[in-house]
Structures are given as structure tokens and as C-alpha cells.
Amino acid sequence: AQSVTQLGSHxxxxxxxxxxxxxxxxxxxxxxxFWYVQYPNQGLQLLLKYTTGATLVKGINGFxxxxxxxxxxxxxxxxxxxxxxxxxxFCAVSGFNRLAFGKGNQVVVxx
Amino acid sequence: xxxxxxxxxxxxxxxxxxVELRCDxxxxxxxxxxxxQSLGQGPEFxxxxxGTGAADDSGxxxxxxxxxxxxxxxxxxxxxxxxRGDSAVYLCASSFGAGADTGELFFGEGSRLTVL
Numbered sequence: 001a002q003s004v005t006q007l008g009s010h011x012x013x014x015x016x017x018x019x020x021x022x023x024x025x026x027x028x029x030x031x032x033x034f035w036y037v038q039y040p041n042q043g044l045q046l047l048l049k050y051t052t053g054a055t056l057v058k059g060i061n062g063f064x065x066x067x068x069x070x071x072x073x074x075x076x077x078x079x080x081x082x083x084x085x086x087x088x089x090f091c092a093v094s095g096f097n098r099l100a101f102g103k104g105n106q107v108v109v110x111x
Numbered sequence: 112x113x114x115x116x117x118x119x120x121x122x123x124x125x126x127x128x129x130v131e132l133r134c135d136x137x138x139x140x141x142x143x144x145x146x147x148q149s150l151g152q153g154p155e156f157x158x159x160x161x162g163t164g165a166a167d168d169s170g171x172x173x174x175x176x177x178x179x180x181x182x183x184x185x186x187x188x189x190x191x192x193x194x195r196g197d198s199a200v201y202l203c204a205s206s207f208g209a210g211a212d213t214g215e216l217f218f219g220e221g222s223r224l225t226v227l
Contacts (some may be wrong), residue, residue, distance in 0.1 A: 009151065036218075043115065043218035044154070044202070090153050097167050098144070099216065101153035 002027045002095035004074075006102035014110050019063075019078040021105045023091030026072065032094040033074040035065055036101075039087045047089070050074060061085070083109050113137070115219035118204050123225045124193055132188040132222045136205030143186050144216060145178055146202040154202055160186060193226045200224070 004025045013019050025031055037053040055067040061084075065076045074091060086109045091109025092099040116135040129186055136143050142161055146154035156170040163183045171177070175193075180186040190197055200223045204216040 006153075040218070043220045044204075044216075045218070046215045049215070092153075097159050098156045098170075099154075100156070101146075103151070103153045 002031070002093045002100045004033075004091045004100060005017075006091050006092050006105055008105060009103060010106045010108065012108045012110055013081045015083060015094040016080050019076070019081045019085060019107065021076040021089050021107070023065075023074045023076065023102060024072050025074060025091075025093045027093055027095060029095060033065075033067060034092040034094070034099065035059065035076050036065070036090045037087050037093060038090070038104075044090065047076070076107075081107075081109050083111065084110055113218050115203055115205055117201075117219035117222050118135035119222055120220065121223045121225075123227065125227050126193060126195060128193050128226075130190045130193055130224060132190075132201050132224070134182065134186045134188070134203030134205075134219060136186070136203070137217055138184075140204045140217070141183070141209055142208060143180060143187070144204040144206075145188050146204065148200045148221070150199075155160055157188070157201075190224075193224075195226050198224055198226045 001011045033050045037047045038044045048057050050057050050067045058064045063078045067074050088104050088106050090104045091102045118133045144159050145157040158178050159167040160180045163176045179190045200221040202221045204218045205226045206216050
């Protein structure tokens with residue numbers, strides 16, 4: 001079965017500092033990987049995705065993630081945090097007609 | 112509307128009651144998904160529709176849960192004899208084709224169910 005692991009439910013980051021959210025996956029087939037973001041009182045929205053090809057993928061709002069097969073990882077980064085990045089972030093892996101989500105990271109940005 | 116619409120946004124009910132949650136997907140999206148998100152957890156798959164049929168209902172936790180999509184558009188999630196453990200946010204998502212595999216799922220804002 002497909003699964004992802006996200007550690008550290010709450011992540012605090014200073015405004016202007018690097019944002020790093022870790023995601024490790026388990027998949028029985030070549031994975032398609034996703035990061036979703038949920039802003040307060042809004043639905044989940046796609047931040048970025050990896051399907052095939054280039055392993056470094058860029059998403060909205062300056063986020064990017066790198067697929068590393070050898071490490072079974074798909075970590076999300078942003079060089080400089082902004083107050084508007086405060087949200088909950090979910091990593092997900094696809095397979096068998098569904099997405100399997102991690103538990104999420106609640107990101108708090110400290111001014 | 113332009114996005115996935117879910118009603119009600121909040122539902123408070125008593126243990127043992129019957130509840131219906133509605134999802135209106137993006138027009139033209141053939142795939143529709145229901146997920147459940149409990150406090151502190153990520154979304155958990157419940158059921159997937161392709162058109163009118165339930166292509167995969169393996170995530171439904173027990174026979175108290177049932178979902179329909181009679182005309183291939185609006186879907187209703189039905190919960191019988193609700194229990195306190197059913198309290199969660201129920202998310203609906205839709206997509207073109209089999210969106211979960213390669214594409215993007217478009218999520219609604221969810222229906223928050225509280226069972227007293």
C-alpha cells in the first residue's frame with residue numbers, strides 16, 4: 001500500500017527563514033507525489049506535484065520539492081518564509097485510484 | 112459555482128441520528144472522492160466514484176456509511192446511527208478522469224460533523 005510519513009506536526013519558522021517540511025514515502029510502484037496546502041477556512045489546494053521527468057519541481061508561492069528515489073523522500077522547501085505561508089501542509093502519494101495523505105505539518109511563521 | 116461545494120459546512124447531531132452530507136463537484140469532473148479528516152490527522156480515503164458508480168468503496172469504515180452519486184454529478188454521503196467517533200471534517204474532491212493518479216484533486220471546504 002502507498003503511504004507517506006510527515007514528522008513534527010507543528011513547525012515554527014521565522015519570517016525570512018528557510019521553510020523545510022520533510023516527507024518520506026512508501027510505494028510499491030513508481031510514485032506520483034504531491035504537496036497540498038490548506039489555508040485557514042479554505043479547502044486543500046495543490047501546491048506542486050511530481051509525476052515523471054525532472055526531479056526538482058516548482059510550485060506556487062515560491063515552494064519547491066525534490067524527489068529523491070534513493071532516500072524515498074519528497075521534501076518541501078521555500079528559501080524565505082512569509083507571513084502568508086502560515087497554513088497546514090500535507091504530503092500525498094497516489095496509487096490505486098486514491099491519494100494517501102500524511103498527517104500534515106502546521107506551519108507557524110514568527111514575525 | 113466554480114469550485115467544489117459542500118453542504119452543510121457545519122452539522123451538529125446527537126448520537127444515533129442519521130446524517131446526510133452533500134457534495135456538488137466542479138462541472139464536467141467525472142471523478143469524485145470522499146475523504147474524512149479527524150483532528151490532528153491527514154485526510155483518510157473513504158470512497159471514489161467514476162461517473163455514477165462507486166469504483167472503490169474500500170475506505171468506508173463500516174456499513175453505517177454509504178454514498179451515492181445517482182446522476183454522475185452531485186454526491187451524498189450518508190451516515191446512519193451516528194457515533195461520537197464519527198465526528199470529523201468530511202472532505203469532497205473532484206477531478207477530470209482518474210485525477211488521483213496523475214492529476215489534481217480539487218477539494219471543497221469540507222463539512223464539519225460533530226456528534227454529541
